[in-house]
Amino acid sequence: MLGQPKLFGLAALGAVRVVAFVRLYEEPTLARKFGAEYEDYRANVPRWLPRLTPWQQPR
Template identity: 50%
Template sequence: MAQSASSARAWIGTGVFLFLAPGIVAGFIPMLISGWRPHDWGGAAWVVPVAWIAIVLGVAFLLHAFALFALHRGTPAPVAPTETLVVTGVYRFVRNPMYLAVLTIILGQALLFGSWWLVLYAAVALTAVVTFVKGYEEPTLTSTYGEQYLDYKRNVPGWWPRLTPWRG
């Protein structure tokens, strides 16, 4: 019973965090910036399917990465982390798939809505994320998981995915 309660809390917490963090960063703020008004690309209509592919792939990777945290009975939120280091699924290819997925969603919207303001917002978001990762997340993971995280960090790039999955 305790395990199912822990699992339920993990799924609920993960869902709430998904709504609050990426939902605001990749949904609400881009809506405020762009009004979600599609751009008329005219002769360059091929941009629209490219934009949608970026958005859909970003959402799919984001949901997959979030689900892995719930499956490990925790959340991506720093206040309710997993008990074990998450190094499965997309995390075998890149250490920061959630951040990359969010940036992909924002840039897909920038294309779809023809918004340079969203491109600028993506650059600001990237700067904030890298600062958070380097200043808080990596030191915290190192102190929490020690050599296990350092081995993972040595073998899996933070921002540019590996071509083959890490099997450490």
């Protein structure tokens, strides 16, 4: 894929579209629908990369 500039460009464009959709549409929609519960979720769950350690509830 890196040897094919067109494929690399299309993959990059696709990634930008996914990021834009999530940040500009999906997250605000979920925030309106679920309110504080979704904000708590967002504060505790990474957006793109998984957490490597288990989640622990604050004490």
